[in-house]
Amino acid sequence: MSKAATTRTMILTKSFELIYKQGYQTTSIDNILATTQVTKGAFFYHFKNKDEMGLAMINEVIFPGMYASLVKPLLDAKSPINDIYEMMRNVLLKVPFLRAKYGCPAVNLIEEMSPLNEDFKQALVKLTDQWQAAIKESINQGKATKEIRGDVNAEYVACFVVAGYSGIRNMGKAMGSSCYPIYLQELKNYLKQLG
């Protein structure tokens, strides 16, 4: 990787860490520069403005990271009830970087930036859409193998599960991680009853 590309990547990853913990608007460019040792000239050489950097961060850091945790585990689904539960359990309990106190980077950004920046919103909707589609497809495969009841609406289940995840991430920020296992147990009950 060239030195310039290293600089760009460092800006994006460090910005991601700061924004994850502080929020997008609270994280100033000067704040990013101070923690990266990158100068202002370098920052504005690589990004036209703060929002362009933020969009690049969503597309190049958040999207790939969340895709790997949320969508990929469902693509070679064998048993949707188990696969969806395990995917959720892994995201909530096994991804070391994500802390209950700070929630989920994608959920945070939807919350903070959806009403304020159309480009951010689009990029985050794309992630949500793909996650929902993967859950829906997984459920539909389960219906084909009769693991899931025929009267279950896959799209509704996908929406319900995604909402549950966003919500428990929100709750976790206020109540701490102790609500995660409770949520997971009831998610398991909900999923079981689909079969």
Added chain:
Amino acid sequence: MSKAATTRTMILTKSFELIYKQGYQTTSIDNILATTQVTKGAFFYHFKNKDEMGLAMINEVIFPGMYASLVKPLLDAKSPINDIYEMMRNVLLKVPFLRAKYGCPAVNLIEEMSPLNEDFKQALVKLTDQWQAAIKESINQGKATKEIRGDVNAEYVACFVVAGYSGIRNMGKAMGSSCYPIYLQELKNYLKQLG
């Protein structure tokens, strides 16, 4: 109401509207002053600083408003399955001030301010706790009347329902209100199977 009390109330209600749409940190004191016609002297006479105003807004505007919509309808519960569903339907579809694009004021503040301000967090946890307790109590009453299965864990259900609400409010900010009816339908399915 004395003139001074009117000024204070106006600051709180207008701040609430602005913060609901823009977020807490993005809403500057000058922004509040411009829309209320209140002067800076009056603002800092009534509140020591911005955070004290924000805390008063949570306790005196958000808490009573959300309590009336979320908790009160469950206190004289008759049929938990129906009552919880109707409470949720009313909050999502029938409270005219709340717009999908801007989400829920309480959820927004948990998301934005929980990691940054311990007092805000405590005040918002109080609301969440009371809502969860009301749902739990409602479910337990349903177990007593045999409307709800005996093996259902009321606390887990309460956590699951609250997470679902926070989550669908988050999703609605990105996807629009079209996800509300879908969520409600699947919530109904989930609640039914508790019986």
Added chain:
DNA sequence: TTGTGTACATACTAATCAGTATAAAAAATG
């Protein structure tokens, strides 16, 4: 009338914000 606290008004400050101007260093290319 004269004092005293309440409620508000105005002008200011120091810090921070995103972004720019201008240059120099570094790297690639001839």
Added chain:
DNA sequence: CATTTTTTATACTGATTAGTATGTACACAA
């Protein structure tokens, strides 16, 4: 090597931020 392009560095700007300093208008009591 010489030149051109890429990349980084420094110093600045005007706007905006939360908060302060200092004042005044007014009610009400002695």
